[in-house]
Amino acid sequence: MMKKLTPLLEWGTLLLSTGAVCFFLVVILWDLISKGAPSLSWEFVSTLPRAGMTKGGILPAIIGTVLLTMITALVAAPFGICCAIYLNEYAADNWLTRIIRACIRNLAGVPSIIYGLFGLALFVQGLHMGTSLISAGLTLGLLSLPYIIITTEEALRRIPASTREAALAIGATQLESIRDVVLPSAVPGMLTGLVLTLSRAAGETAPILFTGVAFYINNPSGYLNQEFMSLPYHLYMLSTQHQAIEQVRPLAYGTALVLIIVVFLLNLTAFYIRYKHSKDE
Amino acid sequence: MSDQIKLSAKDVNLWFGSKQVLKHINISFPKNEITAMIGPSGCGKSTLLRSFNRMHDLSPDARIEGKFALDNLDLYQKGLSVTQVRSRIGMVFQKANPFPKSIYENINYGLAINDVPKADRPGIVENALRESYLWDEVKDELQKPATRLSGGQQQRLCIARAVALRPEVILMDEPCSALDPVSTAKIEELIVKLKKDYTIVIVTHNMQQAQRTADKTVFMYLGEVIEHDTTDNIFNHPKNELTANYVKGHFG
Numbered sequence: 001m002m003k004k005l006t007p008l009l010e011w012g013t014l015l016l017s018t019g020a021v022c023f024f025l026v027v028i029l030w031d032l033i034s035k036g037a038p039s040l041s042w043e044f045v046s047t048l049p050r051a052g053m054t055k056g057g058i059l060p061a062i063i064g065t066v067l068l069t070m071i072t073a074l075v076a077a078p079f080g081i082c083c084a085i086y087l088n089e090y091a092a093d094n095w096l097t098r099i100i101r102a103c104i105r106n107l108a109g110v111p112s113i114i115y116g117l118f119g120l121a122l123f124v125q126g127l128h129m130g131t132s133l134i135s136a137g138l139t140l141g142l143l144s145l146p147y148i149i150i151t152t153e154e155a156l157r158r159i160p161a162s163t164r165e166a167a168l169a170i171g172a173t174q175l176e177s178i179r180d181v182v183l184p185s186a187v188p189g190m191l192t193g194l195v196l197t198l199s200r201a202a203g204e205t206a207p208i209l210f211t212g213v214a215f216y217i218n219n220p221s222g223y224l225n226q227e228f229m230s231l232p233y234h235l236y237m238l239s240t241q242h243q244a245i246e247q248v249r250p251l252a253y254g255t256a257l258v259l260i261i262v263v264f265l266l267n268l269t270a271f272y273i274r275y276k277h278s279k280d281e
Numbered sequence: 282m283s284d285q286i287k288l289s290a291k292d293v294n295l296w297f298g299s300k301q302v303l304k305h306i307n308i309s310f311p312k313n314e315i316t317a318m319i320g321p322s323g324c325g326k327s328t329l330l331r332s333f334n335r336m337h338d339l340s341p342d343a344r345i346e347g348k349f350a351l352d353n354l355d356l357y358q359k360g361l362s363v364t365q366v367r368s369r370i371g372m373v374f375q376k377a378n379p380f381p382k383s384i385y386e387n388i389n390y391g392l393a394i395n396d397v398p399k400a401d402r403p404g405i406v407e408n409a410l411r412e413s414y415l416w417d418e419v420k421d422e423l424q425k426p427a428t429r430l431s432g433g434q435q436q437r438l439c440i441a442r443a444v445a446l447r448p449e450v451i452l453m454d455e456p457c458s459a460l461d462p463v464s465t466a467k468i469e470e471l472i473v474k475l476k477k478d479y480t481i482v483i484v485t486h487n488m489q490q491a492q493r494t495a496d497k498t499v500f501m502y503l504g505e506v507i508e509h510d511t512t513d514n515i516f517n518h519p520k521n522e523l524t525a526n527y528v529k530g531h532f533g
Binding site for chain 2: 171174176184
């Protein structure tokens, strides 16, 4: 009797866990879509806020978030990928490397508000960049670095030694073997890590709070030295700081939905690249 | 002429960390012959094979003593680039490891990094595929990803990739161990045909394969060369008792 029951129990537990995860995802999405969709319109995503942000759109926040994410990627991806290549392909397995790796893992666990304060001290004040898009982008870049390093290293570690040897055996240098064979094979894994990291960065509020995000700006210039609006902060502001909270609630839901859509588009891009890659193999 | 020595190792000792894997190896491989290296797992035959094209260079805990030579060239001499060594000594691995590129690119890539003039490459690619008896099977789909080929085709592509660089020696590390009998037969046939242009050293666990393909056979045990003779002598008139037991399948 027990012999028959145990697998059923195991199966049930696993299914229940999966079900619970999906259930909460569906509830959150349903809540967002049902309350946010009525606010969505072309006007909402293409105009500035009006009348003390009780009317109008969220264009500056969308532009801000997109630019910010791009700067984060430009800062974090090259450094992170190079660092991961060094750690996985070149660094000897000694105590120094192990300390570096432990530091990176610890950095990934540092609360994001700490990064915000660090960015304030280093970029805004120390380097006199002021509260600006570039300060916030650099801060988010720092926050993203450890994740990108860890996920890239993981992707590189999955490439078997025989792939590297294949290139070396026909006279490739180590650099050529990494550039032409190892990295192309690791692209799907690296991309997944990069997109997850950027999705997280796009939704961060704490690190940009002191480093460049603005309550309201009436002309989104996109200049690096200007303050900017961003979707997560706009959402926070609309839901807790606005003087007419009840009135702007639909706008808050709309903003949340747009943020989700931006992140979703990011994931879709990665999905498409991975799909194309797997078809080429 | 056929007894001219192509590749040799003299007084070779090799350690991984504190473990000695190769002990006092003295061995030579004649030109245009196939030599099989047999022995139980862990006897050091793959390690020895990989020493010739310096595949241990990137293992920090490997320490090598002794002299390896291709003709009269000291393979470990200062100032000799490892890429140069590897373009003269090709290698085929246990598991087919084509690049994640098209069939054409798999061969073309080696030509590109070895600075073969661009205009010559298409001809060399075709020729290499013909030499590996793969041309007729893939000529219409050269742009297809190499990973879509069957295991046996992939391994022949890896041989084509090595052959395309016109090496003098081809090292093969159990090239058929992951293949079915039909693919194995094709590769063995290919190996025997390649003999007229190349010196081949093949590590194998398959006694029949050694007998079918090799002119000479080396039996290794616990990091030492126990016996090195013609294949016929090793299998039918072994001088050493260990060899006799091993080829009869009493251990291994």
